Amino acid sequence: MTTGRVAIVDLGLGNLHSVAKAFERAGANAELSSDPDVLLRADRLVMPGQGAFKECAHALAGEIGEAVRSWIDSGRPYLGICLGMQVLFESSDEAPGEKGLGVFSGSVKRFATDLRDAEGGRLKVPHIGWNQIESTHPVFENEEWYYFVHSYYCVPDDESLVVATTDYGAPFCSAIARDNVLACQFHPEKSQHAGARLIGHFLGDVSWS
Amino acid sequence: MLAKRIIPCLDVKDGRVVKGVNFVGLRDAGDPVESAQRYSAGGADEITFLDITASHENRRTLFDLVDQTASTVAVPLTVGGGVRERRDVSELLHAGADKVSINSAAVANPTFIRDMAEAYGAQAIVVAIDAKRIPGETDKWTVYTHGGRRDTGLDAIAWAKRMADYGAGEILLTSMDRDGTQDGYDLVLTRAVVDAISIPVIASGGVGTLAHVRDGFAAGGADAALAASIFHDGHYTVAEVKEYLLDQGVCVRPPERN
Numbered sequence: 001m002t003t004g005r006v007a008i009v010d011l012g013l014g015n016l017h018s019v020a021k022a023f024e025r026a027g028a029n030a031e032l033s034s035d036p037d038v039l040l041r042a043d044r045l046v047m048p049g050q051g052a053f054k055e056c057a058h059a060l061a062g063e064i065g066e067a068v069r070s071w072i073d074s075g076r077p078y079l080g081i082c083l084g085m086q087v088l089f090e091s092s093d094e095a096p097g098e099k100g101l102g103v104f105s106g107s108v109k110r111f112a113t114d115l116r117d118a119e120g121g122r123l124k125v126p127h128i129g130w131n132q133i134e135s136t137h138p139v140f141e142n143e144e145w146y147y148f149v150h151s152y153y154c155v156p157d158d159e160s161l162v163v164a165t166t167d168y169g170a171p172f173c174s175a176i177a178r179d180n181v182l183a184c185q186f187h188p189e190k191s192q193h194a195g196a197r198l199i200g201h202f203l204g205d206v207s208w209s
Numbered sequence: 210m211l212a213k214r215i216i217p218c219l220d221v222k223d224g225r226v227v228k229g230v231n232f233v234g235l236r237d238a239g240d241p242v243e244s245a246q247r248y249s250a251g252g253a254d255e256i257t258f259l260d261i262t263a264s265h266e267n268r269r270t271l272f273d274l275v276d277q278t279a280s281t282v283a284v285p286l287t288v289g290g291g292v293r294e295r296r297d298v299s300e301l302l303h304a305g306a307d308k309v310s311i312n313s314a315a316v317a318n319p320t321f322i323r324d325m326a327e328a329y330g331a332q333a334i335v336v337a338i339d340a341k342r343i344p345g346e347t348d349k350w351t352v353y354t355h356g357g358r359r360d361t362g363l364d365a366i367a368w369a370k371r372m373a374d375y376g377a378g379e380i381l382l383t384s385m386d387r388d389g390t391q392d393g394y395d396l397v398l399t400r401a402v403v404d405a406i407s408i409p410v411i412a413s414g415g416v417g418t419l420a421h422v423r424d425g426f427a428a429g430g431a432d433a434a435l436a437a438s439i440f441h442d443g444h445y446t447v448a449e450v451k452e453y454l455l456d457q458g459v460c461v462r463p464p465e466r467n
Contacts, residue, residue: 018305126378126408130212130462191284192284
């Protein structure tokens with residue numbers, strides 16, 4: 001597969017080896033970087049989950065954030081994972097007052113602590129483990145299983161951004177897509193075959209709007 | 210719906226998988242990286258390495274194993290054993306572990322858990338509790354450390370609550386009485402801890418049959434089932450365990466047929 005160069009945004013807030021390894025397994029030439037020039041020279045950009053919303057927002061307040069915004073404006077492929085999805089929005093319950101990139105309008109909410117499953121069982125927060133997505137979008141297969149680790153989820157103002165939902169007490173937005181931007185709450189790098197398929201789609205020539 | 214997780218556990222000593230009964234009488238059970246790859250291909254939801262290497266010099270061997278496993282296995286990897294200070298946590302995470310499991314060091318210094326959860330996120334910090342029933346009691350257990358050799362006198366339920374309050378992401382709960390016996394999980398212990406805390410509980414110690422795994426979820430209320438010998442000895446594959454659980458109405462991620 002010729003995928004060009006994949007730059008993985010490294011904000012210095014977490015261990016990104018598993019993300020890099022997942023792209024290498026998919027045949028990509030992947031590079032971790034915090035240098036805006038390096039990021040902007042790549043062919044595809046990946047923003048993995050790292051740190052908490054506050055630290056992530058602070059790290060993106062400077063020139064890296066500008067680089068990411070201009071990347072997205074340029075129409076080249078962007079994949080956001082977990083917090084890399086959440087920071088595309090304006091704000092988060094996790095860090096009131098902190099600003100996300102604001103690429104999309106909407107916010108990030110915390111799961112309620114009194115969630116119950118269909119049988120009345122208490123649901124725990126964080127939502128940790130494998131859960132299914134419901135999607136009719138071409139980059140996903142309906143009812144695929146993905147690995148999740150999170151306490152917060154995105155609530156876009158524009159519901160047409162949502163391309164996958166997952167049930168945890170109630171359906172929440174587990175993936176969005178618009179033009180060149182694809183972002184998911186789950187971790188494709190930890191989701192075995194399903195994750196490898198999604199990364200393959202991202203590296204391919206699929207348009208995901 | 211969130212699936213119940215099946216987690217094969219590999220006890221690792223000097224770079225090899227070993228298995229014993231009640232933490233003694235160890236025998237060789239294979240190569241950890243190959244085992245992890247096989248379990249992952251069979252549908253394991255996560256892999257856990259518990260390092261019981263005694264010498265500090267052989268620690269490098271573990272990091273290499275973690276790196277090789279994380280490079281080739283695309284499910285979460287938890288590594289525990291001998292994690293005493295921040296550097297241990299950081300080195301394991303950098304080698305490719307997704308979560309680090311901490312046992313004795315949490316008892317020695319409970320705020321270590323709070324510090325590590327703040328530094329690396331609660332999702333990366335698993336507190337391992339080795340619990341043993343107090344002789345003559347039906348519903349009281351104390352916490353053991355140092356590979357099951359030292360009774361701390363701490364009440365296991367109260368300790369689990371405290372660790373959850375300190376920011377642990379999950380509790381890995383091992384019944385010392387059942388570990389290696391193949392008599393099934395201590396369901397009373399598992400249920401007591403599950404009901405006491407609001408973070409996920411991984412049941413461990415005692416699985417010998419498929420029904421034991423089901424009981425850990427159904428009666429014990431566990432979020433995940435950790436098992437070692439039923440997989441290493443070739444009694445069951447992960448796929449067989451999952452097919453059985455699906456038949457029994459337990460929600461698990463079905464094994465992929467690739």
